[in-house]
Amino acid sequence: MICVLFGPPGSGKGTQAELLVKALGEPHISTGDLLRAESEAGTPLGRRVAATLAAGELVPDEVIERVLERRLQAPDARSGAILDGYPRTVPQARALDDLLALAGRRVDLVVALDVDERTLLDRLLRRGAEQGRSDDNPVSIEERLREYRELTEPVLDHYRTAGVPVIKVDGTGDVDTVHRRIMAALEQAPRSP
Numbered sequence: 175m176i177c178v179l180f181g182p183p184g185s186g187k188g189t190q191a192e193l194l195v196k197a198l199g200e201p202h203i204s205t206g207d208l209l210r211a212e213s214e215a216g217t218p219l220g221r222r223v224a225a226t227l228a229a230g231e232l233v234p235d236e237v238i239e240r241v242l243e244r245r246l247q248a249p250d251a252r253s254g255a256i257l258d259g260y261p262r263t264v265p266q267a268r269a270l271d272d273l274l275a276l277a278g279r280r281v282d283l284v285v286a287l288d289v290d291e292r293t294l295l296d297r298l299l300r301r302g303a304e305q306g307r308s309d310d311n312p313v314s315i316e317e318r319l320r321e322y323r324e325l326t327e328p329v330l331d332h333y334r335t336a337g338v339p340v341i342k343v344d345g346t347g348d349v350d351t352v353h354r355r356i357m358a359a360l361e362q363a364p365r366s367p
């Protein structure tokens with residue numbers, strides 16, 4: 175199954191994806207993690223994207239599409255994946271559709287986490303204080319939320335129009351409560367034709 179875990183920055187995508195790996199047995203593919211790993215390793219790509227990550231801006235579509243394509247072709251992703259942080263723009267969603275279609279696959283399900291902006295801000299500022307991630311500062315967070323509203327939210331309509339089930343899940347509350355809600359939603363979810 176290809177499941178897209180969707181939501182604004184700080185909605186718990188990365189947190190919930192880790193729990194879903196155990197429940198669904200599919201690998202967790204986080205484009206944010208892939209980019210941060212490149213940046214920390216100081217690869218040419220990592221050096222190119224480090225400033226973009228820190229500013230909270232989106233990496234260009236063609237760059238992230240190459241990163242994702244490489245990762246999706248790894249043996250562990252042949253049966254499926256939990257995609258976290260991708261697609262983040264409508265062109266990325268179209269590129270993913272095309273890539274999957276080449277292998278006779280498609281996105282089966284979108285789980286969209288719903289969290290109010292006050293809570294998002296609190297979570298990200300707390301992580302910034304605890305872990306020092308370069309983009310968890312007030313200026314970059316505001317940029318990430320703006321890009322989410324303008325560029326990422328329209329991706330949901332792309333999937334609805336394509337007939338892919340989009341399930342909204344309340345992402346507020348503690349981590350286990352949100353996980354239980356996602357599991358309940360998955361059990362009742364229609365599968366895309």
Ligand code: B4P
Nearest residue numbers: 183184185186187188189205206231233259297301348349
């Ligand atoms: P991401 O790594 O995807 O960062 P994110 O949107 O902030 O989400 P993340 O998964 O880290 O946080 P989560 O909500 O789980 O992207 C980072 C950057 O990479 C982007 O800004 C962009 O530059 C680049 N990028 C990535 N993908 C891209 C793409 N496709 N195209 C272009 N650029 C791309 O958790 C946040 C915090 O909340 C954590 O501290 C967590 O512990 C806490 N939390 C989670 N659930 C909670 C709960 N229920 N209660 C309390 N706290 C909770």
